[in-house]
Amino acid sequence: MNREPLRRITDEEVERYRADGAVCLRGLFDRDWIEALARDIEADMAAPGPMVRINTPPGNPGLFFVDFQLWRRWPACRDFALNSPAAAIAAALMGSPTISFYHDHLLVKEPGTLEPTPWHHDQPYYPVDGDQIVSLWLPLDPVARETSVEYVKGSHRWGRWFQPRFFKNATDLAVSDPRFEPVPDIDAARDRYVLLGWTVEPGDCIAFHGLTLHGAPGNASLARRRRAYSTRWLGADARYAERVGQISPPIEGHGLVAGDRMECALFPRVWPRPAA
């Protein structure tokens, strides 16, 4: 498995991440990563963790399966968090001297799944303030543009925070913040926004900022699964922030207090690489 990205992250990619809030990065992870992660994902779906969510109502076709914190339970996911090229990619995109691993999020849409991923952005779900928060969305299957996640270009720079919602039924999480406002209905006005989205292959990843609005359709393909392993990475400016109410994922036991750097056993520093 490659420990460093298979190629250098270009200045143009860094600029796209910073200006657009989302960038597709091609060909950074070798097949061994994809196969090892795919094995862990099958194991997790057979024996999910305590935060699992099934977003498909009984009787609907397909399955929209979501789980978190696989890295705490499965070896390849743990290796990915601690030793994969992802930390170097996050550091390059955010220009941060240090990176800590925050959490992972598995999203599987089996063939024929109807349920969309509602439009949202991630940071309001988290007890994290700061600008250096990036997700790497890693597909384990080829994903066509029409099945892939879409991003509202530049929305990470709107200075707006939207109310977090459960993916299932798009109901609000019980968390409030004076900054929160309802998520705009992007689908009702798609021509008012520039929407970014890509056809992707295993080995690619899409990097997006914690405040970039994104959403995805169901998986209309009847032949292809859509498995994605999405991981969150924090830079040096990220700080623990107390939130009143429900956060997601509900990671407890870290011992951090407001204003702390997001670095502890549960959010390990992974960049620079610890000396061997």
Ligand SMILES: O=C(O)CCC(=O)C(=O)O
């Ligand atoms: O895979 C999806 O449908 C959505 C991904 C997502 O919301 C995320 O990675 O934050």
